[in-house]
Amino acid sequence: MIPFLDLKSVNQLYRDELITAATRIIDSGWYILGQEVEGFEKEFAEYCGVEHCLGVANGLDALILILRAYKEMGIMEDGDEVIVPANTYIASILAISENGLKPVLVEPDPVTYNLDPTLIEKHITDKTKAILMVHLYGQVTAMDEINSLVQKYGLKIIEDCAQAHGAQYKGQKAGSLGDAAGFSFYPGKNLGALGDAGAVTTSDPELVSVIKALRNYGSHEKYKNLYKGVNSRLDEMQAAFLRVKLRHLDKEILARRQIADIYRSSISNPEVILPEVADENAHVWHLFVVRHRQRDKLARYLNENGVQTVIHYPLAPHKQDAYKELSCLDLPVSEMLHNEVLSLPISPVMSKEDALKVVELVNGFKS
């Protein structure tokens, strides 16, 4: 069986470093918001090319806290609108509705799968306060067109970087392209912890100060509470693991790129649509997503032949029971994508041989 993602083998590469880190934390006697979190925050801010990083409990919380902070700062209020791609992991949309804001779903570009910049302007109203851009599957959203809208309408740009650690747009890293960004370090992500973890990156000092309090019960100073906050902290233990894995991230991205190159140069089944890439540095291949009109049949066939695949995602957010109020939206591109996408195995430990086996099987598939 070729696994979709052999996370066990990925982390075994760093086994000794991870055990050393765990032992250091166990022995330290300090487990919450200490020097490991600070160290990781500093290193990850540097990696992304921003001034600040704040560790939080997970990727969804990172996005929730950014919007919540903007509300505390008076930049948004209940009922305001946030533009978001219609084809994303549901967490992007949950972050908006969790704050009493209205998610305005906009269709993606059917080639990049990212927000279609030409469709944004017609969704902007008096209530629009931000665009939440999801760099889906590992490819950053083209920013130029969006930046001009931002200037025209005074919107905040929030990046959802859960799938795009290290991806670049014109030499700048994801996480530094807007006003603030949310990262997930869910174990399966390109930079994955060994548990739940997340972070906000930004160069806005006011946002930093508000989120620092919000993640810690709203407290800016022990036993004093300025805001009604939550508990959403990055554990010292996970921060220590992330510091280990951050050191290997660029190497792992290159390994993913090699698998992607094999798929892109060798899959030649005319019914299979391959991902298109604007710029090689733009994509970090968190997922390698192909499309096929008979997607379920292709998935079944690959599975029967020993290749594990995943669908990201089978059901569009506006078709989920949780979002009945969005169910009447007409979003044909998103729905088509949800019916056609299939994620092939890709990871830093996948062998060239296994990638070629997948290629051979995909090329041999007849619908």
Next chain:
Amino acid sequence: MIPFLDLKSVNQLYRDELITAATRIIDSGWYILGQEVEGFEKEFAEYCGVEHCLGVANGLDALILILRAYKEMGIMEDGDEVIVPANTYIASILAISENGLKPVLVEPDPVTYNLDPTLIEKHITDKTKAILMVHLYGQVTAMDEINSLVQKYGLKIIEDCAQAHGAQYKGQKAGSLGDAAGFSFYPGKNLGALGDAGAVTTSDPELVSVIKALRNYGSHEKYKNLYKGVNSRLDEMQAAFLRVKLRHLDKEILARRQIADIYRSSISNPEVILPEVADENAHVWHLFVVRHRQRDKLARYLNENGVQTVIHYPLAPHKQDAYKELSCLDLPVSEMLHNEVLSLPISPVMSKEDALKVVELVNGFKS
């Protein structure tokens, strides 16, 4: 220096077990909602004498999720009221307001520091849906009087057990005394993880099924979302640590009780008010809290003489900037307590000698 809580030494007692646990998780390749969480949930449910336990990200989230689930179940709605003691860690109150519910602050009994049952009834209105009982400092709230109110008005009883792991009322454990309970496993708690962690205990299967989805993006089945949920999971790593520490909890409670016994039998300064205990099993001595009219002076004096103390808590929730809307409340007992309480060092690793040194100093204090 006699530390308030020497957590490093506590966890060093279990160093080998903790490192073994961390190594097992690192090697497992599975980090989210796997068999460690399931194992801990089973063991902790058994410990508390309830049918179900659900691991979540922290103690505040445990309380938030219980109320959120009741809202999803149609038991409460925006604007409904929840009765809560006025003298508690602010998290108890945040859990209520986070859900768009109204916290109704009620004065504690000045002897037990827990909710005064005789004051509850006059705060009950048509909108009252629940009582959130905080078993403060480690002592369970006397339940009999509250139970009769519950029957009369059909209220839900939610226990905040963040400070009361293992405490008992008439042979029943905290966490099994109401409809649902929230636990914190913050590192400094009687059962502490090595990072943030929490749990809900209950015997209500519907509540379990809703919270299971809510803690996982609202998803009851992968890629299907029934509710607008959040991300609030107990890490496999922390669950593994908690399984280690749960095995030692009862022994640690006994060690705390020995320190408390020394303080209670030997502190004889007439200006120092000692905690009173209804029943020896009711109190697990998370904190040993004394009162003094010149509390700050006592704290300074102890500190100058090498004894670290903490104030739980210096500022009442209704006096926090975060709760300006509550600032006009008249809560003299709570305010008196916030001015007079002082937590003396107590922990499972504190020596008898150190306890006697604290006693001697306290007895020698003249205000």
